[in-house]
Amino acid sequence: MKETDIINYIKKFGIEDEDAAYIKNDEYLCFTTDTLVFSTDVPEEMDLKTVGRKSVLMNLSDLAAMGCKPLLFLCSLNLPRDFSDIKKVIDGIHSACKEYNMKYAGGDVNEGELSISGFAVGKSKRILRRNAAKEDDLVCITGDLGRVYCYFKEAKRDIFKEKVFNPVPRIKEGQILSSYANACIDISDGASKELNLISELSNVKIELETLPIHPSVIEISKEKAFDYALNSGEEFELIFTIPKKYKNVIEKVNATVVGRVKSGEGVFYKGKKIEKKGWEHLC
Incomplete structure (x- = not known):
């Protein structure tokens, strides 16, 4: 199994x-x-x-x-x-x-x-779960993605190494979001897997528009940058969904709006279904 x-x-x-x-x-x-x-x-x-x-x-x-x-x-x-x-x-x-x-x-x-x-x-006082995303929520991600994947697949640069060796758990951000966000998950196995989990557990569709890719990832991986960011595990950033009226909170936790929650199922980017990839134990 x-x-x-x-x-x-x-x-x-x-x-x-x-x-x-x-x-x-x-x-x-x-x-x-x-x-x-x-x-x-x-x-x-x-x-x-x-x-x-x-x-x-x-x-x-x-x-x-x-x-x-x-x-x-x-x-x-x-x-x-x-x-x-x-x-x-x-x-x-x-x-x-x-x-x-x-x-x-x-x-x-x-x-x-x-x-x-x-x-x-x-x-x-209020916990965040993975199964509470609401239609019309904004989908957001803290920090940046892709450096962990680049460290193992491309180069042992210091800019990549710091994310692998000294990740920053978003404790302060999570505590702020607990008063405003609907759903939340950390990126341990890759954004593609975590986004699909929110979609499945909340019974919603997620339309992805962009990802917060670190500039050094784009520099070294070129056209592969989006896939690297999408499937990079152990990033320990937060993916969360939040009502549009709390846009000021998104800035407060240094997050990027990456998409929207819609009625339906699955995760899509430019009309293409995003499969659940990333890390899977015993596979």
Whole structure:
């Protein structure tokens, strides 16, 4: 079974989303988990402290997509018996937690293939979900896209490297959007996949008009730039839909209007259907 098939099977047990939220004292407590596997997720040139940081940042990005303030982080460290540099990884985890005012609350240590399974908790007065896009919403994306794809496919330039090694989870932006946006998702597996998820879960059509492609991506990839940006994973930007009356909020979170929500189904660009590509585990 592919990743999507497994997720769909799990949802049969009453789970609405990959992330969870429960209301307590008029606030939502939000929970998410994500795993970083060294053999598939870590470039050879990435130092261990950066690896530890990234295991936190990827979970923070999920909290950002729900509009949450981070509270605490736990992780399960899976280590080969002969791995001797775990202190560097832990230092990186602690550093990222401190940077985002989140408590590093411990976790578990196991023997096995090198990986870090993170679990993050946040809170929000109003949570953002993937299934709430409304007809006539504007579709927007924070930041820029394509540099991660270029790093692995084209060149190890510093301008590309910084997005891979030190991604910025859009925590502040997510908290602002929690008061205005309808639907939101972070770009971990590629914009084509995430846009299709919003479309499917919200039962709407998305008409894509443009993408916020970084100038360096256009420079190096030329006519491939749009496809690179569309399918670049681990960008950790936010895709959100928002009513037109909140255009000032779009500027506030440094986002670009990339399309419109319409009645119907699927994601389209210039009349052509955008298939769900990007990263898929177990495929």
